[in-house]
Amino acid sequence: MSRFSARSRASLRNGTFLTAALVAFTAPALAEPLTVSNWDGYMAPDAIEKFNSETGNEAELVLHATNEEIMGKLIASKGAGYDVVFVSSPFAEVLHKLGLAEELDHAKIPNISNLYKEATELSHDPGNQFSIPYAWGTTGLCYRSDLVEEPTSWNDLLKPSEDVAGKTTMLATDRWLLAAGQLDLGYSVNETDPDKMAEVRDLLIEAKKTLLAYDDTTFYAKLVSGEAELVQAWDGWCNYGIGENADIKYVIPEEGSDLWADTMVILKSSEHKDAAYAFVNYILDAENHRWAAENILYKVPNQAAMEGVDASLFETYPNMAMKPADMLKYEQLRDVGDAQREYSRIVSEIKAAN
Amino acid sequence: MTTDRRPLLLMTPALLWLTALMVIPCALILVLAFFRRGVYGGIEYTWTLENIALVFDPLYFRIFLKSAGIAGLSACIACVLGYAAAYAIAAMPRRRQPMLLFFAVLPFWSNYLVRTYAWIVLLNREGLIVNIARWLGYQGELPSMLYTEQAVIIGLVYNYLPFVILACYAPLSRMNAEVTEVSRDLGASAWTTFRRVTLPMTVPGIATGFVFVFVLSIGNFVTPALLGGGQFQMIGNLVYAQFITANDWPFGAALSMVLILIMLGLLMGQAVVADRAAGGKGRADD
Numbered sequence: 001m002s003r004f005s006a007r008s009r010a011s012l013r014n015g016t017f018l019t020a021a022l023v024a025f026t027a028p029a030l031a032e033p034l035t036v037s038n039w040d041g042y043m044a045p046d047a048i049e050k051f052n053s054e055t056g057n058e059a060e061l062v063l064h065a066t067n068e069e070i071m072g073k074l075i076a077s078k079g080a081g082y083d084v085v086f087v088s089s090p091f092a093e094v095l096h097k098l099g100l101a102e103e104l105d106h107a108k109i110p111n112i113s114n115l116y117k118e119a120t121e122l123s124h125d126p127g128n129q130f131s132i133p134y135a136w137g138t139t140g141l142c143y144r145s146d147l148v149e150e151p152t153s154w155n156d157l158l159k160p161s162e163d164v165a166g167k168t169t170m171l172a173t174d175r176w177l178l179a180a181g182q183l184d185l186g187y188s189v190n191e192t193d194p195d196k197m198a199e200v201r202d203l204l205i206e207a208k209k210t211l212l213a214y215d216d217t218t219f220y221a222k223l224v225s226g227e228a229e230l231v232q233a234w235d236g237w238c239n240y241g242i243g244e245n246a247d248i249k250y251v252i253p254e255e256g257s258d259l260w261a262d263t264m265v266i267l268k269s270s271e272h273k274d275a276a277y278a279f280v281n282y283i284l285d286a287e288n289h290r291w292a293a294e295n296i297l298y299k300v301p302n303q304a305a306m307e308g309v310d311a312s313l314f315e316t317y318p319n320m321a322m323k324p325a326d327m328l329k330y331e332q333l334r335d336v337g338d339a340q341r342e343y344s345r346i347v348s349e350i351k352a353a354n
Numbered sequence: 355m356t357t358d359r360r361p362l363l364l365m366t367p368a369l370l371w372l373t374a375l376m377v378i379p380c381a382l383i384l385v386l387a388f389f390r391r392g393v394y395g396g397i398e399y400t401w402t403l404e405n406i407a408l409v410f411d412p413l414y415f416r417i418f419l420k421s422a423g424i425a426g427l428s429a430c431i432a433c434v435l436g437y438a439a440a441y442a443i444a445a446m447p448r449r450r451q452p453m454l455l456f457f458a459v460l461p462f463w464s465n466y467l468v469r470t471y472a473w474i475v476l477l478n479r480e481g482l483i484v485n486i487a488r489w490l491g492y493q494g495e496l497p498s499m500l501y502t503e504q505a506v507i508i509g510l511v512y513n514y515l516p517f518v519i520l521a522c523y524a525p526l527s528r529m530n531a532e533v534t535e536v537s538r539d540l541g542a543s544a545w546t547t548f549r550r551v552t553l554p555m556t557v558p559g560i561a562t563g564f565v566f567v568f569v570l571s572i573g574n575f576v577t578p579a580l581l582g583g584g585q586f587q588m589i590g591n592l593v594y595a596q597f598i599t600a601n602d603w604p605f606g607a608a609l610s611m612v613l614i615l616i617m618l619g620l621l622m623g624q625a626v627v628a629d630r631a632a633g634g635k636g637r638a639d640d
Binding site: 338348 | 391392393394395396413414416417420478479480497498500501583584585586587591592595596598599600601602603
C-alpha cells in the first residue's frame, strides 16, 4: 500500500511522465490497452470491466451499429486503432482476403476447446484460421400463431394469402432481403447468375406489393402490437417477440434458411496481440459466453456454455435448442466480392419499384 | 475614413467555422465522386467518370425524379397551408401575433425523430386514429395509413410547415394596409385585391418557403425510412445506403454532388425571384 501512495505522490510532483515510466517499468506485461469494437448490448455490460480486473489489461469498448460501419473504418485505417472486432462471417472473410485479419494461434486460446465441433467447420473459415464464432443462428419466419396458420414455405411470406397480405414485413438488409427470394426459388443465398437474380428481383418486386414494410429492427414489436402477423426474422430477434407474447412462434420454411454467424476477429495490425488473444479466450469461457445465450437469446457456438443454460430457456424459446448439426445443413452467406454492387442495385430496384 | 475592417473581423469566426466544417468536408466528398470503388468497399485512387454516369442510369434517375415529385408535392401543400396560416396570423391584432407565431414554431422545441415517431403512433393499424374510428362505431377493416407515400408526404409537410409560415408571415406583416385599401377604394373586389396586390407582393415569401421545404424534403432520409417503412427509396435514402450499407462511397458522393447542384440551382432561382420582387435594383430582399 505504502509503495502505491509513494508512487502517486511522486506523480503529483513530477507529472504523468514519471507515472507512465514507473508503470511501464514495474508491470511490463500488464495493462495493455486494447480496443474492442462490438455492437451495442452484444456482450455483458460488465464484460470489459471484469476482463480488465481479471487480467490486468486496459480494454476499452467502442460500438458500431452495423458491419458496414466498422468495415468502412477498418478498410480506411488498414485496421489501425482496433484490436478485436465483432463482425458477421462474410465481413470476417473480407478482412481475411484483405490481409487485415490475424492468422490465429490456437495455443493462445485454450478455451477454443469449448466450441462445438460444428463451430470449427463453418464454410467461411474451416478450422477457425482467422475468426472465432461468437453467436450463430438462422433466418426464418416469425409469426402470430393465434392470427395466422403455421407457415411452411417462403411463399407464405412472399405470396401471402388475402388475409395476411399487408401484414407482413421483410428484412431491409440487402443480403437477407435477397435471401428470402433466393431460397424460395431454390437458389443459393450466394447466387450471382444475372438471369437467376433477375428472377429473384421480379419475385421480390411482386412480394413488395403485399408488404407492410421493410423492417430490420422493430419487426417483433409489430408482431406484438398486431400491426404485422408474419415477418421475416432472425431467430434471436424473434425470441424478443416470444418473450412478450407466447403466441409468437418461429419456424424455418421447408426451402431452408441461411446459417448466419457473428464472429470475433483479431486485427493483424494490433499492437496488443497478447491482450487480444486473452480477450477472445475470456469470452470463450463457458460462464462468460453463456451470458450471451441467456441475455441476448442468441445461440452461442460454445458447447460448454450451452450445456450450462437453464433448461426452461429452451422451453420458452424452442429455437434456442436447435442442434448445431441441423444448423450446419444451411448455407452461410459468403462474401460475393464484385457482385455486391449488383446486389445493391437489385435492392435499389426493388425498393424503388411501385 | 479608409475601409472599415470591423465587418471583416466580425465575420472571420463564422467564415472559419464554415470553411473548416462545411466547405472542406463538402470538397472532400465531391472529390471522392471521381474515384473508383474498390472491390471490398475501399476507394481506389484512379480517376473515373463512371460514378457520375451511374447517377443518370434510368434506375437512379427515376429515384431522383420520384424524390423531386414527393418533395415538390410536399412543398406545394406546405405553401398552401402555411400561407393561409400566415395570412390569418398577420390579420390578427398586432399584440396577439407573437403568441400565435410562438405556437407555430413550438414543434421545433421537440426532436425531429420524436415528432416523426408521433405520426407512427397516430397512423399505424392499431394506432390512435384507427382506435378513435372504432370507438366512433366504424366496423370495417381500415387500410394501413402508415408506410405509404401519403404518410411520407404528411410527415414532410408537418415537419417543415413552420418554415413556410415564418417565411410568408414576414412579407405579409410588413405590407402596408393602405395599399390594399387603395385597391378596394378603386373598386377591386376582395379576391381581386388579394390576387393582384397582396399575392404578388408576398411572392418572395412563398418562394422562400417553397424552396426551404423542397430542399429539406428532397434530401430527407429519416421520414421515408420511418413513415414509408423503407418502401419508398428517396434520394436521401439512396445516398445513405451508399455510405452506410453498400460501402460505395464514390457513388454516394456522386449522388450527393448532383443533389447539391440541384439545391444550389433552386436557391439561386429563389434569390432571383426575391431580387425581382425587390424592384430589380440588384439587391436581394431577405
